[in-house]
Amino acid sequence: MMKSTLIDLKSDNYNEEISGFLSRLLASGLVGSLLVPKKNTGGDNYVQALIKDPAMLADTDVTVPVMPVQSARIIANLAVREPGEVIGVVVKPCEVRAIVELVKFQQIIRSAIMIIAVDCLGTYEPKVYSAMVKAGHHPAADLRQKAAAGSFAPLDGYAFRSACDICEFPAPNPEVVDVVIGLWGVDTAKQLCLAVRDELADAFAAKDILAINGQEAPTRQECIDQLAKARTANRDVVLGEFGQRIGSLKGMQELLSTCIRCHNCMINCPICYCRECVFRSPTFEHTPDQYLSWAERKGAMRMPANTLMFHTTRLNHMVTSCIGCGLCDTACPSDIPVMSLFRTVGMRAQQAIEYLPGRSYDEPAPVTTYKEDELQDESGAR
Amino acid sequence: MSENFEPRIVAFLCHWCTYTGADLAGTTRQQYPSGIRVIHLMCSGAIDVVYVLKAILEGADGVMIGGCHPGDCHYQSGNFKARRRIALLREIMACLGMDADRVWLRWISASEGRLFVETVREFSGALEEQGANPLAQEWDI
Numbered sequence A: 001m002m003k004s005t006l007i008d009l010k011s012d013n014y015n016e017e018i019s020g021f022l023s024r025l026l027a028s029g030l031v032g033s034l035l036v037p038k039k040n041t042g043g044d045n046y047v048q049a050l051i052k053d054p055a056m057l058a059d060t061d062v063t064v065p066v067m068p069v070q071s072a073r074i075i076a077n078l079a080v081r082e083p084g085e086v087i088g089v090v091v092k093p094c095e096v097r098a099i100v101e102l103v104k105f106q107q108i109i110r111s112a113i114m115i116i117a118v119d120c121l122g123t124y125e126p127k128v129y130s131a132m133v134k135a136g137h138h139p140a141a142d143l144r145q146k147a148a149a150g151s152f153a154p155l156d157g158y159a160f161r162s163a164c165d166i167c168e169f170p171a172p173n174p175e176v177v178d179v180v181i182g183l184w185g186v187d188t189a190k191q192l193c194l195a196v197r198d199e200l201a202d203a204f205a206a207k208d209i210l211a212i213n214g215q216e217a218p219t220r221q222e223c224i225d226q227l228a229k230a231r232t233a234n235r236d237v238v239l240g241e242f243g244q245r246i247g248s249l250k251g252m253q254e255l256l257s258t259c260i261r262c263h264n265c266m267i268n269c270p271i272c273y274c275r276e277c278v279f280r281s282p283t284f285e286h287t288p289d290q291y292l293s294w295a296e297r298k299g300a301m302r303m304p305a306n307t308l309m310f311h312t313t314r315l316n317h318m319v320t321s322c323i324g325c326g327l328c329d330t331a332c333p334s335d336i337p338v339m340s341l342f343r344t345v346g347m348r349a350q351q352a353i354e355y356l357p358g359r360s361y362d363e364p365a366p367v368t369t370y371k372e373d374e375l376q377d378e379s380g381a382r
Numbered sequence B: 001m002s003e004n005f006e007p008r009i010v011a012f013l014c015h016w017c018t019y020t021g022a023d024l025a026g027t028t029r030q031q032y033p034s035g036i037r038v039i040h041l042m043c044s045g046a047i048d049v050v051y052v053l054k055a056i057l058e059g060a061d062g063v064m065i066g067g068c069h070p071g072d073c074h075y076q077s078g079n080f081k082a083r084r085r086i087a088l089l090r091e092i093m094a095c096l097g098m099d100a101d102r103v104w105l106r107w108i109s110a111s112e113g114r115l116f117v118e119t120v121r122e123f124s125g126a127l128e129e130q131g132a133n134p135l136a137q138e139w140d141i
Helices: A014-028 A071-079 A093-104 A126-134 A139-148 A198-206 A220-246 A249-255 A264-268 A288-298 A307-321 A327-331 A338-352 B018-027 B049-058 B078-095 B113-130
Strands: A002-008 A033-039 A046-051 A087-091 A113-118 A179-182 A191-197 B009-014 B036-041 B062-067 B103-107
Touching (some): A002 A198, A014 A033, A014 A087, A014 A191, A046 A071, A071 A087, A071 A093, A071 A113, A087 A093, A126 A139, A191 A198, A220 A249, A220 A338, A249 A307, A264 A327, A307 B078, A338 B078, B009 B018, B009 B049, B009 B113, B018 B036, B018 B062, B018 B113, B049 B062, B049 B078, B062 B078, B078 B103, B103 B113
Parallel strands (some): A033 A087, A087 A113, A113 A179, B009 B036, B062 B103
Antiparallel strands (some): A002 A191, A033 A046, A179 A191
């Protein structure tokens, strides 16, 4: 369970107040370092920064609507082995869900991180975000203001990443995180809304990190429920149409027509964690005469070979744990809607086995387990 | 479809059961369709679906995975894990408009040479009705 708090801002600067909280957290020793989105040197993007020095919390913004990388991937590098300190990680709801899956795949040690999850206001593609900043806009401030009224809409003339438009999770699941930073239904010009896991709340109070007053933002849950409902409806429409599109060989050929086999979708996928992927190995590097004999049989052969096999294999290997972050879309240089493919297939596969990735640490990942009495007719039993 | 069409089946067979069952079928001189090509695995649970997909996308008419009956796995649970993996594969194939009935998972023990023969005949017959795998002629995949 979580204890919530609603605190009036001392200044008119939301980011400064959050930085203050993070700074006190770092000074307390409860975390040894923090992973936080920080404005980079170029000034037109935010990147995850691993921060040791509290002074470096300047120019951080936990609400920034851009996600150039899936933090779960970074965290898997930081916490696959015991890092020797607790790392506080400031992440978005889809990053939390990826973390949950990677904990189950033993790629992240849960006790090595403190998950500080932020309500997600939607994200722009990094290049779109950069263009907005260069055009003089303040995307985070705009969205925070809209979020206070529960409104989810990009700045006029710009679009969110397509994954965000159909994301059913505008807020993190409090069951799987340590701290929640609430934004929906919160007037961030005036107030700070946080919730902290019970055990931590006592430590936070004891070390003067955060005053916990038990108050909640009155409309936050209502905003979240409405958004989730609207986006779920949108998801069903978008993915329903997409399901028709991919339901044939020709449809898949058209979908993958511009695939350049760069593997970027795989490299950026938080769930594709294998250090030795079959597609990064010589397994399917055949001898010249083998390629020539295939070309002989079919008359011609698309090169490089195995494009459809690459995508269908990736679906098979990880789609049950696909959390729909859409970083594959961001990564694709050919604008193939990889996320829509994975979410469409993923929903059907996940529903078939009643699994929701990122929901809980206790349900084992479907590919690692089985039930004796399930799927009887798979083996031809009548 | 030509009258001489003989489906080509790639079979991944577990060392401890179906592979030995196939061996028994051979040593007892039972006849079964000759279009089957057997790949020897130590366990049905050792199958990576990438190889099933590879076979199907290269144009094999069918892929059969043979494992131990539930409860009999030499490694305790390999066959149960294979069953999930194949069920997922068939679900995904269906989503993508691929013919999931070209992939069969069957439990055949080392003593069931007869069942192996019957299963291969049944699968081959079913594939004859479905016809040749059209992917065999697709250049753009």
